[in-house]
Amino acid sequence: MRLAVRLAASAAAGVLAVCGFAPFGVFALPVLALAALLWLSDTLTARAAALNGFVFGMGFFLAGVSWVNVSLSQFGGMPLPLSLLATALFCAYLAVFPAAVLAVCRALRPGAVMTPLLFAALWVLSEWLRGTLFSGFPWLASGYAHATPSPLAGYVPLFGVHGAGFVAALMAGVMAQLVRGRIRLHPGLLSLAVLLVVGGALGAARWTEATGRTLSVSLLQGNIEQSMKWLPERLPDSMQAYLELARAWPADLVVLPETAIPLPYGDIDPAWLDAVRATGRDVLMGAVTLGEVEGRARYFNSALALGRDDALYSKSHLVPFGEFTPPLFAWTLKLLSIPMSDFGRGADAQPPLMLAGEKVAVNICYEDVFGEELIAGAREAGLLINLSNTAWFGDSWAQPQHLQIAQIRALELGRPMLRATNTGMTAAIQPDGRVVAALPPFTRAALRVELQSYRGLTPFMRWGNVPVLLLALVVITVGAVQRKRG
Template sequence: MMTKPLLARLILSLLLGAIAVFSYSPFDIWPLAYVSFTGLLLLTKQKSAKQTALIAFIWGFGYFLAGIHWVYVSINQYGDLSIPVAIIILSLLVAYLALYPMLFAVLLRLFNKVCPAYSLKQFIILAPLIWQITEYIRSTLLNGFAWLQFGYSQLESPLAGLFPILGINGVNLLFTICCGLLAYLVQQFIQRRLHLSKYKLHIYGASCTILVIFAASFWFKHINWTQLDYTRQTNITLIQGNIPQSLRWSSKQLNKTLQTYAELTQEHIKDSDIIIWPEAAITDFEYNQQPYLKALDLYARQHDTAIALGIVDLVKNEYDYQIYNALIVLGGLTPYQYPTKNRYIKHHLVPFGEYIPLQQLLSPIAKALNIPMSSMSAGPAIQEPLTMKGFKFVTVICYEVILSNLLWQNFTSDTDFLLTVSNDAWFGNSIGPWQHLQMARTRALEFGRTLLRSTNNGITTVISPKGSITKQLPQFQTAALSVTLNPNTGLTPYARWGNYPYYLILTIFIIIIFLRQKHLK
C-alpha cells in the first residue's frame, strides 16, 4: 500500500522532472535544469530499492513527457492515428526513456558501499559518472535517442563557455557535478550540521567550487578561439519552401513543389554564389528527376552558382536496392551526371522515421504510423565535405546535427562552414523545432564555425561561431534568407581534441571511486 509520504514524493518527482522542459528552448530558463536534476539526486534516498526505482522512473516520465510531448503531433496528425492510439504510443516511448533515470538511481544505490549515500564523493563523482554512462546507453542503444541532454539547457548559462573546450558531453558532466554540489549543500542544511566545523569546511568548499566553475566558464565564453578570414567571402541563400507535411509526399504536390523551389531559386540566383534547399526538398527518387536536375544544373552553371538540394536516392543492384537520404550539389565545373560524387548521404537514421529497428518484431508499428521512406539505408560515418564555390562544408542532415562526435569525425582544420538541412514540419507549431535549433547552435559553438540551417518550414537560420542566431526566417512562411559570410579559421580545443579530455576526466573519476581511501562525507 502506498503511504502518503511516498505519494507526495512521487508527485514532487513528477513535477521536478517536468519543469526541466522550461530550461530548454524556446524558454531558456536554464536555472530550472539545476532545480530538476538536484531534486532527483535528493529524492532518490529511499528505504527500499523499489521506492528509489519508482521515484526515479516517475521523475524520468515527467521529464520526457514534458520534453518530447511534441512527438504526439507526428503520430496523430501525420501518422493518421486516433488520439487514444497516439497517446498510447507516446506513453510507451516516454516510459521507455524513463527507464534510464531509473537505471541511474538503481546503480547509484548499488554503489553505496563504495560511495556512501549522500556523501560528497557520491554527489560529485559517482552520480555524475553513472549519469554519463546511462546517458551514453540512451544515446546509442537501438541507434539511440540523444535528445534532451541537460548540457543543451546551459547554452545561455555561464557554462556555455565550456562548449568549445569540452563539448556537449563535458558540459553535461560539469552540469551534474554542479548539481551534486548543490544537492550536498541542501542535504547538509536539511540535516542541520552547519554548526560542525568539518561540515562548514565542506560547505564552503562546495560553494566556492560552484563559483569557480561558473567564473571560469564565463571567462572562457569571451575567448575567440577562431578568427574570420577576411580574404574570402561568399553570398549564400537558404530556401524555405514551406511545403505542408501532409502534402509533401503526394504525387499531386510534386510538380508544385518543384515549381516553388525553382521560382525561389530564380529570384535569388543572380545575387547568390551558393543556394541551399532543405532536406528532401525533392520528394522523389533522383533518377526519376534527371531532366529537372540537368536543367537546374545548367541554369546554375550559367549563373556561376552552386545549388545544394535534398533528394531521395534509390540505388538498385542485382538482388536488392537501397534508399538514401541525400544532399547533392549542382552547378559544378562539369555538368551534372548521375550519380555525382559531390554529395552527402545521411549516416545516422532515425528509428521508425527512416528505418525499423528489430524489423520482424516492430514492423507493424511502422506500418501503423504510415511514415513514407521508413526503409532507408545509412551512408558511411566519414564522408568528404561538400565543396561549393571553393568552400568546404561539413554536412549533416536533420537529427544528425545533435551528434557532436559525428561532426567531429568529419571536421578538418580547413572546414569553412557547418551545414545542416532539415524538415521539422513533422512537429507542427510545437517546441520540438526550437529544441532542435538549440542543439544546432551548440555545434557552431563547439567548432567555432558559422552553421547554416536550411529547413522546409522553419526554423531556417544562420548561426554564428559563438552559437548566436545572426539571421532567421519566420516559421511557416515561403521565403529565402540571404547572407554574406566570411569563413572562420583556427580550431577550438574541442575541434582539435574532441572527447578525449572528457574521457580522461571519466577515467580519473573511476580511479578515484575504486581507490581504497577514506570515504569523503
Template sequence: MWREASGRWPAWGWALLPAAGALLTASTAPLGAWFLQLPALAVLAWAVGRLAPRRAALAGWLFGLGWLVSSLWWLYISMHDFGGLAPPLAGAAVLLLAAFLSLYLAAAMAAVARWRTGRPVLDVLLYTGAWLLAELARASWFTGFPWAAPGYAHTDGLLAPLAPWVGVYGLTAAAALWGGLLGQGRALWRSSGGRGLVLLAVALPLAAALAPSDFTRPTGQISVSLLQPDVPQDIKFDPNRLAGNMLALREQVLAAPAQLVLTPESVLAVPQSDLDPVYWQSLIAPFTRGDRAVLMGTFLGDNDRGYVNSMLGVSAATVRAGHDYSYGKRHLLPFGEFIPPGFHWFVEMMHIPLADQARGQSQKPFEVGGQRVRPLICYEDLFGEDFADSLVGPQSPTVLANASNLAWFGRWMMQDQHLQFSRMRAMEFQRPLVRSTNTGATAAIDHHGEVTARLPAWTPGRLDVVVEGREGLTPYAAWLARWHLLPLWLAGALCALPALLTRRRRSKPPTQP
C-alpha cells in the same frame, strides 16, 4: 548528509519527481530558462539520497518520464496527424518511448543509492558521474537518441563558456554537479572538502569565461541563400500536388542571388532517378557556370540498392569533373528513416513514405566561394561525435550546413529545440552553421552559437545571409576527433570511483589480530 530515511516515502515525493523532470524541459528551448535546471536536478539528488536502490530506480524513472514526455510529446503529432494512428495508440507510443529512455536514468540512480557513502563530497561526485554515464549511454546505445540532453540548456547562461572545452555532455555533467551540490544543502558546506568542491564548481565556468575564447580563425566570407518553401507535410508527397510544388521550388531556387543556395532536406519529393531530366536541367542551369552553387535535398538510389536521403551539390567545378557532389545521410532516425527489427508492423500502420532508407557515405566538404561546406541532414547534427574527425586536416569544413524538414512535428517546441541543438554544435566546434528548413527554423548561427538571422516559421521565404567561415580546432573538437566520447566515459567512471572504493573498504570484514 545523504542517508536512507526510515518509514514510508510520502506520496507527494513521488508526485514531485515527474514535475521536477518537466522543470528540466523548461530549462531548454523554447522557454530556455536554464537556471530552472539546477533545482530540478537538486530535487532528484535529494530524493535519491534518501531511498533504497529499488526506490531510487523508480525515482529516476519517474523523473525521466516527466522530463522526456514533456520534451518529446510532439512525436504524437507525426504519428497521429500524419501517420494516422488512433490517439490512444499514438499517445501510448510516446509514453512507451519515454519510459524506455528513462531506464538509463533509473539504472544510474539505483547505482547512486547502492554506492552512496554518506560523505557529501563523494556522493555529489557519484551523482555527477551517474548522470554523465546515463546520458552517454542514451546517446550511444541502440543507435542513440540524445534528444533534449540537459547540457543543451547552456547555450546561454553561466555554464556556456565550457561548451568548446567539454561539449554538451560535459555541460550535462557540470549541471548535475551543481544540482547535486544544491541537493546536499548545508550538509555539504559543513563537510570536509565540501567548500572546496563548491568553489571548484563555481571556478570552472569562470575560468572558461576568462580563458581565450576564440580557438578558430576566419577563412573569408560567403553569401548563402537559405530556402524555406513551407510545403505542408500532408501534401508534400501528394501526387496531385507535386507538379505545383516543383514549379514553386524552381522559382524560389532561380530567384536566390547568393553564392551558395541551400534547400531543405528532401525538397525534391521524387527520387532523383524518377525526376524529369528537363525539369532538373532547368533547376540547376544557373549553377553550371560561374562561381555559384546549390545544395539540393533529394533521394538518391533505387528500389534495389535502397534510397538515401541526400544533398546533391552542383557547381561549375562539378560539371567540369563530370559528376555532381553528393552527401548521404548516415545517422538515420529510428522508425522514421530505418525500421528496427520486429517493428515493420508498426511503421506500416503509419504509411510513412521512404521509411526504410539506406545509409549514405561520408564525403569531403562541398567547395564553393573559397569555403568548404559540410552538410548535415536533420537529426545528424545531434551527433557531433559522428563528424568531429572531419574537422581535422587541410580539407576540414569551414561552414556547417543543416538541411531539415520538421513539418512532421507541428508548430510548437520542436523547431526551437532543434535550433538550440545547432547552436550547441556551433559553440562546440566554433564553426558557423546555417539551417535551411521546410517550415522552420531557418536561421544563420555564428561560430559562438548566436543566431544572427532567422526567418519566421510556417511562412514561405528566403533568408539571404553572409557567413564568415572558420577553421581550426576547439579543445573539445581536438579530443573528440581523436578519442571520440571515451574521455567522457572515463570522466564519468572516475567521478563514481571514490564512492565505490569507499563502500568497498567499508564492506570488508575487519582483519583478525
C-alpha cells in the same frame, strides 16, 4: 516525507526541467531540477530512489518529447490510442536512464564530498548511453540547455555537450548537499562560483579563426505542409515555390532543405533543375537519390550539388522507423504510412563537398544530434550545413529544440552552422553559438546571410567525448572502491 509526495515532487521537477531548454531557455532550471531530484532521493533505498528517478524521467520526457506523438499519429497514420501508447512506452524507456543513475548513486552511498562528483559522473554516462544504444536518442541531454548565452557554454568547445552536462550535474549535486547541510556553506558556494566563472572565462576564448573569405548563402524555406508534400497533385506547387524563392534570393550558394522535391532525383524535370541551378554559383539541394548496396538498388536520403554528380552526401545515421525499420519490427509498417521509409545508409566517412569555393560538411536532419559523428567532416571543412524537414513534428517544441542542438554543434566544432529547413527553424549560427539570423517558422521565405568560413580545431574536435567519459569512469570506479572498503 512520504514516498508519494516525493514522487509527485520529482515528476514536477522533471516537467520543470524542460523549461530550461528551447523555446524557454531558462538554463538554470535543469540544474535546480536535478538538485531537487538528488535531494528528494537522498534518504531513500536504492529501489525507491530508482522509482524516484523513473518518475522524474517520465515527467521530463513526456513534457519534452511529446512531439513524437505528432509524427506517429498526425503524419504517420497510426491510430491515436496506439500512438499515445507508443509515445508513453518510448518515454518509459528513456526514463530508465535517470532511474539507473539514482539507484546506483544510492547503492554506493558516497560521502558528502563524493556525492556531487558521483552523481555528475553517473548522470553524464547515462546520457551518453542514451545517445548511443539502439542507434541512440541524445535529445534533451542536459548540456543542450547550456547553449549560448549560458555561462556553462564555455565548456562545450573543450568537452562537448556532455562536458557541459557534467558541470551542470556537478553543480546540482553541490546544491543538494548544501541544502542537506552536508557541505559547509562557504566552500560550497565557492565551488559553484568557480565553475561559473571558469565557464564564463572559457566562453571568451576563440578556438578557431575566420579564413577571411566571405560567402553569400541563401537558405530556402518552402513551408510545404507535410500532409500535402507527398501528394502528386501538389508537386507543381512545391517546385514552383522553390524556384521562385531561388530566383528572388540568388547567392554564391543557394540551399534547399531535406527532400525539397518529393521525387527521386532522376525523375525531376531537368529544365527545373537547370533553372534552379542558374540562381547561384552553386546550389545544394536535399533529394532522394538511387544507389546500390550489395548489388541491390536502394534509395538514399541525400544532399547534392545540382549539375555535379560527384558532389553528393548521403545520410549515414538514419532514424529508426522513419527511415529504416529495425530488425524484428517489420510489423510496424502496417501501422505507419510514412513515405520512403526504407533508405539505404550512406558511408560513415564522406568528404566535405566543395561548394562555391568552400569545403562544406553537410549533415541531414537528425544527424546533427550526434556531435562526435560530425567531427571528421568538420575537421576538413570551413562551414557546416544542416538540411532538415521538421514538418514531421508540426508546430511543436521540436523545432526550437533542434535549433538549440545546432547551437551546441557550432560551439563544439568551431564552425558556422547553417540550417535550411522546410518549415523551420531556418537559421545561421556563428561558431560562438549565437544565432545571428533566423526565419519565423511556418513561413515561405528565404534567409540570405554573408559569413566567413573558419579553420582550426577546438579541443572537442581533437578528443571528442573521451575526456569526459574517462573522468566519469574514474569517478565511478573510485566511488565503487570506497563502497567496497565500507
